[in-house]
Amino acid sequence: MARIAPLSGFPEWLPDGRVVEQHVLDTLRRTFELHGFAGIETRAVEPLEQLLRKGETSKEVYVLRRLQAEPEEAERGSEKQLGLHFDLTVPFARYVLENAGRLAFPFKRYQIQKVWRGERPQDGRFREFVQADVDVVGAGELPYHYEVELPLVMAQALGSLAEIGLPPVRVLVNNRKVAEGFYRGVGLDDVEGVLRQVDKLDKIGPDAVAQLLVDEQGATPEQAEACLELAAISGSDLAVIDRVRELATSYGAVTELLETGLAELAALVEAAAERAPGVVVADLKIARGLDYYTGSVYETVLVGHEQLGSICSGGRYDTLASDGKNTYPGVGLSIGVSRLVSRLLSAGLVRATRGVPTAVLVAVVTEEDRAASDAVATALRARGIPADVAPRAAKFGKQIQFADRRGIPFVWFPGVVGDDGVRGADQVKDIRSGDQVDADATTWAPPAEDLWPRVVPAGE
Amino acid sequence: MARIAPLSGFPEWLPDGRVVEQHVLDTLRRTFELHGFAGIETRAVEPLEQLLRKGETSKEVYVLRRLQAEPEEAERGSEKQLGLHFDLTVPFARYVLENAGRLAFPFKRYQIQKVWRGERPQDGRFREFVQADVDVVGAGELPYHYEVELPLVMAQALGSLAEIGLPPVRVLVNNRKVAEGFYRGVGLDDVEGVLRQVDKLDKIGPDAVAQLLVDEQGATPEQAEACLELAAISGSDLAVIDRVRELATSYGAVTELLETGLAELAALVEAAAERAPGVVVADLKIARGLDYYTGSVYETVLVGHEQLGSICSGGRYDTLASDGKNTYPGVGLSIGVSRLVSRLLSAGLVRATRGVPTAVLVAVVTEEDRAASDAVATALRARGIPADVAPRAAKFGKQIQFADRRGIPFVWFPGVVGDDGVRGADQVKDIRSGDQVDADATTWAPPAEDLWPRVVPAGE
Incomplete structure (x- = not known):
């Protein structure tokens, strides 16, 4: 290997x-x-024919073949083939x-x-x-x-x-009906073609997009300008709806489809402003996805x-x-x-905070006493405390090191039977502070924040 | 489609x-x-060469191919191919x-x-x-x-x-060293061959296995009999170890490897009897897996x-x-x-108990009042209570039916504003009992057993 x-x-x-x-x-x-x-x-897996219904993704599909497939199995068409x-x-x-x-x-x-x-x-x-x-x-x-x-x-x-520690998110929304209604209103009927060019705004800038709209979509410079003005509109309150309507009115491009789309977008912006203020932003330049979605479309950035x-x-x-x-x-x-x-x-x-679930490592005094350590671990687990038992009855220093390397916060020492035949008290040590106290596996619990590994901002 | x-x-x-x-x-x-x-x-995925290291599984592997792979990619050998x-x-x-x-x-x-x-x-x-x-x-x-x-x-x-409702499990254990030590002790050195025949016991019975051991492994009838006697031994306490040792002694087949294996098996049986009485059974006929494992081997039946x-x-x-x-x-x-x-x-x-997480369906009085229902659902969710809002402001009977079809136990009715301009109290109905009481979304909670879907024995 x-x-x-x-x-x-x-x-x-x-x-x-x-x-x-x-x-x-x-x-x-x-x-x-x-x-x-x-x-x-x-x-x-899905049948390959299902996966290929949207033509453009075909290059991304992994097709499966049984290593020892019968020849007729290998030759059959896409209707029986499977892809991931x-x-x-x-x-x-x-x-x-x-x-x-x-x-x-x-x-x-x-x-x-x-x-x-x-x-x-x-x-x-x-x-x-x-x-x-x-x-x-x-x-x-x-x-x-x-x-x-x-x-x-x-x-x-x-x-x-x-x-x-995840940065705040912003949901950018647009609506297919607004874009399509507006483009048709200004006289551009190849809606998907226009969307494809507008989608390049972030990469190549407005001048190049305007040129493409003229060269590739047959738009007049004025139509191209209208598309860019629409794409420049964004905002998180109802004013954004008015700005789109004003723009469309100035171009004589108010259509029924546009009004339907604006009513939907308004409902979304209004409800979002109430339920999650500042999170949702109407952004009229969002074009990706508008070619196959039929109403609202969403993107989310950090x-x-x-x-x-x-x-x-x-x-x-x-x-x-x-x-x-x-x-x-x-x-x-x-x-x-x-x-x-x-x-x-x-x-x-x-x-x-650690890479193992274990909150408590139970030390092993001697291999003959391993059953006592197993019993402590069983008692802790029964109370919902993740516990592990040391792999060997090594010196305690090594067993503490074992815990330390894994970020396990507590090491438990089972009491040993003294010369008087009486078993001493168990003890548990917080290996971060060094504090060590008598403890009973049927009652002791770690602080709640140490019970399971937690995920925290890197600075903490 | x-x-x-x-x-x-x-x-x-x-x-x-x-x-x-x-x-x-x-x-x-x-x-x-x-x-x-x-x-x-x-x-x-793993490289195909890794997956094929154990020859016998080769027929089971699904190999991946990018649908639009370059020709040279399709032709390359197993060292670059990927399989699931x-x-x-x-x-x-x-x-x-x-x-x-x-x-x-x-x-x-x-x-x-x-x-x-x-x-x-x-x-x-x-x-x-x-x-x-x-x-x-x-x-x-x-x-x-x-x-x-x-x-x-x-x-x-x-x-x-x-x-x-899962039936009790029984873990059947064996040890490669016991089987190999015993077979070698009776003079059978093709250990994997013998294991392969013994593995057929449940399917074809002891007589046919004995015949195969003689025909295929070149065993004497006495050696075959020894193998069958070993396979007949099972038990969940240390007596099982003694029975194996007695059998081996009677055949003059006690080897060092057998003793090592018996000591391991004894440790397992003894610890299991203490920590999980009745669950682990030493079963010397377990052969599957012994050809590639080197010590203990486990199977588990319901x-x-x-x-x-x-x-x-x-x-x-x-x-x-x-x-x-x-x-x-x-x-x-x-x-x-x-x-x-x-x-x-x-x-x-x-x-x-249900197929949806929802514990409470919040009814919608009119579509204009949907925001009030959303607010109730938000308040419940903030307190860890899974809630959904009715899809339409239909008649309450239909909304209750919507909950009933999904097994949602509670339907919440937001209070309506009366002629006096005062909003009435919210109410929540247990649709199983029909009980309906005034409720406040910031304090009411369903009984713990209704909070999330549970899995129960079918009879309950």
Whole structure:
């Protein structure tokens, strides 16, 4: 087993990094469950034909082959081939159709799983990473208020991570109907083409985008200018809605679709300002995703780490799934957990107080007395205190060192039987302070903050 | 998206089944952490050459290919190809080598992840399933007492599931040194060949095994008889050790290796009898695994469901991993979680009290008053009570029906503003009993047993 080297794009954490990741996952799960989302998992594979329904992602799919497949198995077409899922939306849509008769709609689910993308790994792109998704899907219809609720759930989930040092988040929202209504109003009908150019704003700047709109989309300079003016609008209160309407009016571009979109965006901005002040910002330059979402679209940035890109994105689909007879509209968001955890760790923002669950290491006096140490550990565990027993009856100094290396705060010394045949009192030592006191395994407990490993801002 | 059908061998659960699985996973994790095992995850893929080190499993491996791979990428040999891991032991061994300098040994870890096997799915065999592993690995050496501790950890983990209706478990143990010492003592040196035949006992019976030992292993009828007599021995106290020694003596087959193995087996049986009476049984016919483990070997059956096979197996490796310079011995066990959960569900042994986390559905009086319902839900969630808000301001009867269909026990009615301009009291209804009382979202709480979905024996 020579030449062991990490595989680029497949992140793994050491035990203390995993404590951080597990804390993030537990926090997300708790927030989702408090909001009534049911947890599901789907299989890692989907038929290749399902995965390829969106043409552009085809290059990212990992296809599976049984190493010793029969020849006819290897040759069969994509309808029988399996690939690893590259997101949790395609599998969820399939799960909804497969189980539609056994689910109650609107169905709120969260799903936290690994996904795989066979792209070339580069600057923080992973080939395997954990996503945490929430979606609500309706049968036939889905009330608009879920488009308000879902980004707020995510804002709260990410907000609960502030206590471990996650920077504040800002949810940027836009609405497909606003963009499409406006573009059509000014006379640009290739909406997806325009969105594709506007999406380049951050990379190439407004002048270059204006040029592309003229060269590639056949826009007049005035139409291009209108698109840039729309993209420049952002804000977190209702004034933003008025500014869009004024702009559209000045171009004679007020359409029914625009008004529908503005009413939706207004409802979102208004509810968000009340329920999570300052967190949600309407940002009319958000274009990514507007080509396949049909209503609200969301991106989320870490304040101060905007260059990391969106860590939580999503939007509204009028047709998340359809079986021909029934249509299932949905709205959802997805957190890139691995990217987030990787950032927390690599930027040194957080640390785990220890990499092992153990709060107490029970020392072993002699190997013949190991049963006494096992009994202490059993008594502590029965009371919910994570305990381990020293691997060897070494000198106590070495056993304390064993605990110290792992960040275990307490070492327990079982009492020894004296010359008088009476067993002395057990003692427990806080190896950070050196304090050592008599203790009884049926009553003693560590301070609550030492019971389990915690994740804290790196400075603490 | 037509023709949606389940994929054979890739189990998925409906939300209430997932509640059961999640409960099992949470229970295992808690037990492992109370015993000081650190949680890790490894990537889903390993280089194919690593996965193929044990030749016999090659047919089970799923190989990955990027759908749009460059031709040279597709043609390269197994040293660069990636496959999905088929267990958690191979990845753990690689993780230990890769991170040896950053881990503290003995290193105790648990790992709960999906694994994949490309075999033809049949009678309960899955192609994708969750395993839950615990292992201890040492650097250079690993004290024997871990061979006693690890099966007891698993027995306790599985024992904690008795409260939800899991039948009692029995851990069957054997020791490679006992089997090998005995076989060599009676003059049979092809130890793995003999083990392979003895492993067929349950399937083909003792007469056929004796015949195979004579025909295939070149044993004399007397040697074959000795093997069968050894395999017939089982018991949960030290008498079992004496019976093996007596048998070996009668055949003049007492070897040093046998005595070493018997001393180990005795230590395990003795400690287990004290710490978990009746759970561990020495069973000398256990052969599966003895060909690659080097000391203790474990299988675990559900009492009354023995035909399900072992749900938790493992053993001691003298060389879990080696980088040429250092050797890492280990001992561990692995629970087949999916098989267990599948059995619990399909045999109707357990049920979840509900399939959603929600304890309280907050009704909506009119859509204009939705904010008041949202505020109630927010107040409840802030106090750790999972709450959801009704999707529509339908008639209360329909909103109650919405809760009832999901098993949500409580429906909350926000007070309405009367003609006098005063808002009436909120009320909460237990929809099982029909009891309805005034309530305040900042103080009311459901009974503890209704707070979260629970998993209970199916009869309850």
